[in-house]
Amino acid sequence: MQPLITFQNKIGYTFLNQELLRLALTHKSYAFETGCGHDVGSHNERLEFLGDAVLDLIISHKIMEDGLASEGDLSKKRAALVNEKTLSQAAREINLNEYIILGKGETQTKGMDKDSILSSTFEAVIGAIYLDGGYKAANEVVLKYFDIMQPQESDYKTRLQEKWQAKLKITPQYVLDKAEGPDHQKTFFVSVYINENKLAEGVGKSRKEAEQNAALIALMENKNETEVQL
Numbered sequence: 526m527q528p529l530i531t532f533q534n535k536i537g538y539t540f541l542n543q544e545l546l547r548l549a550l551t552h553k554s555y556a557f558e559t560g561c562g563h564d565v566g567s568h569n570e571r572l573e574f575l576g577d578a579v580l581d582l583i584i585s586h587k588i589m590e591d592g593l594a595s596e597g598d599l600s601k602k603r604a605a606l607v608n609e610k611t612l613s614q615a616a617r618e619i620n621l622n623e624y625i626i627l628g629k630g631e632t633q634t635k636g637m638d639k640d641s642i643l644s645s646t647f648e649a650v651i652g653a654i655y656l657d658g659g660y661k662a663a664n665e666v667v668l669k670y671f672d673i674m675q676p677q678e679s680d681y682k683t684r685l686q687e688k689w690q691a692k693l694k695i696t697p698q699y700v701l702d703k704a705e706g707p708d709h710q711k712t713f714f715v716s717v718y719i720n721e722n723k724l725a726e727g728v729g730k731s732r733k734e735a736e737q738n739a740a741l742i743a744l745m746e747n748k749n750e751t752e753v754q755l
Contacts, residue, residue, distance in 0.1 A: 549653035554628030569649035576652030583667045601745040612644035681740035699736045
């Protein structure tokens, strides 16, 4: 039980039902090796399913609060934040790999270091917290690690610039299309271009935020030099 206590101290949440946490950390490989694999209540896949939905709701709410954007742009931003890579990164930050209960086969193949297992277990833990303490508890834990999952703000513009610099030695240009609203609550609309070809549009509460959102959408669209006229 001591490892479970250590893990709870790390995430800042103590389970009322300790067995629920143990279930969240139990991979199906362990359940199958112990003869319980066909019992869906013996491993964490159902909690993973629930945690995925809880994460989507929490992150969707968060990014809606952060700025104005269309449904399509919000979906792209959520996809950039909640995926196997970012969730496995968050899992490593809390040393989740030290607590996953794996079968011998997965242990021998370093399953605790696989992005797929780390991300799915992270989702299962969030699902377990939701069942144990409700939405508020899950929200607090997720947002505590939101900065871990969220790429640094400068990354989107930097990544877009690196992409086009590497291909054609061209730097993306950002154009302020318009700003609407009173001075204390303006909304900025920005477009990003390669030469005269518009890659994407972004909206934000500041020009900087709008530029970052435009860069993110351009990255998600993944246009390349064959799709634009240079």
